[in-house]
Amino acid sequence: xxRLCRFLMPCAAxxxxxxxxxxxxxxxxxxxxxxxxxxxxxxxxxxxxxGSMTVGGASHAFLSGADGPRDLGTLGGENSTALAINARxxxxxxxxxxxxxxxxxxxxGGALAALPSASYTTAADINDAGVVTGSTSVxxxxxxxxxxxxxxxxxxxxxxVLPGGDGSFAAAINNRGEVVGAASPVMDGAPNFPLDPFLxxxxxxxDLGTLGGIWTGATDINDxxxxxGYxxxxxxxxxxxxxxxxxxxxxxxxxxxxxxxDPDRTFGSGATGINNLGQVxxxxxxxxxxxxxFLVDDGTMFDLNALVDPASGxxxxxxxxxxxxxxxxxTACKGGLCYAARLDHVPAVPEPSVLALLGGxxxxxxxxxxxxxxxxxxxxxxxx
Numbered sequence: 001x002x003r004l005c006r007f008l009m010p011c012a013a014x015x016x017x018x019x020x021x022x023x024x025x026x027x028x029x030x031x032x033x034x035x036x037x038x039x040x041x042x043x044x045x046x047x048x049x050x051g052s053m054t055v056g057g058a059s060h061a062f063l064s065g066a067d068g069p070r071d072l073g074t075l076g077g078e079n080s081t082a083l084a085i086n087a088r089x090x091x092x093x094x095x096x097x098x099x100x101x102x103x104x105x106x107x108x109g110g111a112l113a114a115l116p117s118a119s120y121t122t123a124a125d126i127n128d129a130g131v132v133t134g135s136t137s138v139x140x141x142x143x144x145x146x147x148x149x150x151x152x153x154x155x156x157x158x159x160x161v162l163p164g165g166d167g168s169f170a171a172a173i174n175n176r177g178e179v180v181g182a183a184s185p186v187m188d189g190a191p192n193f194p195l196d197p198f199l200x201x202x203x204x205x206x207d208l209g210t211l212g213g214i215w216t217g218a219t220d221i222n223d224x225x226x227x228x229g230y231x232x233x234x235x236x237x238x239x240x241x242x243x244x245x246x247x248x249x250x251x252x253x254x255x256x257x258x259x260x261x262d263p264d265r266t267f268g269s270g271a272t273g274i275n276n277l278g279q280v281x282x283x284x285x286x287x288x289x290x291x292x293x294f295l296v297d298d299g300t301m302f303d304l305n306a307l308v309d310p311a312s313g314x315x316x317x318x319x320x321x322x323x324x325x326x327x328x329x330x331t332a333c334k335g336g337l338c339y340a341a342r343l344d345h346v347p348a349v350p351e352p353s354v355l356a357l358l359g360g361x362x363x364x365x366x367x368x369x370x371x372x373x374x375x376x377x378x379x380x381x382x383x384x
Contacts, residue, residue, distance in 0.1 A: 027307040028343040040329040040340035050082035092123040182217030230270035237264025245271035273321035281319035293319035
């Protein structure tokens, strides 16, 4: 019986796979979370999404909820944006003070509070333990350079700079306390020029290298230590300073490429998020002035627009983050307007015709077995 089951199950799977029309069932549903002009920046393990939405003539940080987006307010100024959320629902981002200057904030327990600082300080991410990372000026007021930091229990830790450099900017922190971002590898360079990606671990900032270009930065890190971001490339085909999405793992930086055949890298790409399964999201150019969101799963890059129902009319232009359930914080556009959205994975279900074909295949296999064995069995089970 074990031998028969081992034969029957692969055959049944072959019937199903062979009969299922490619792309017949959308793999993601699109849920719009806020009004036109809103942007989704991150989501947590529960599918809560944060970003910014239009309020009057201003932009305010929001947190998605069952009854609609919650306006997180500002720090006395006009604008704010939420950039990250942890599993507990704590949110970080940046908001204007009354004098118009931006300051990093933490939203927890229903209250918005500025990070305590006398200098220019921005927040970028928060892990599940509540450790915040961001960047702050090392001299007041607003003097370059800036240094990446972590903030926990009321205290800042300066993460320093790369050897030979003088500035660093944090982008993400994982639950092991490892921080990634971009840092200048030279002293007294022009702001943001050049930049290399860094990994801060166990008190040491390490340069992850580049793919030959001068503007490279890490944007996210998962709990396995896999890092993603954007990598500058050497100029080619008249295209100055092209960039590409990358993943860094096991000490090696790998080019993830783009969504269209583009040997001269006319259309750039960048990775913005990675979950603990190693799935990567980001955006890539597909035509002049036009970008699509992508998903990299098991080494293959997919245009997310091919994974949603085309009849919905949505164009997914950016994917900012992905959680371990496969939910994606994204931007969806229609009719010239763009909205913060969450993409929810929908398991592919075979169409009725496919199920009928599968049933017919199983029936045929059963008939052939009866002919060979001379009896009609009860419902077969594979012995343990």
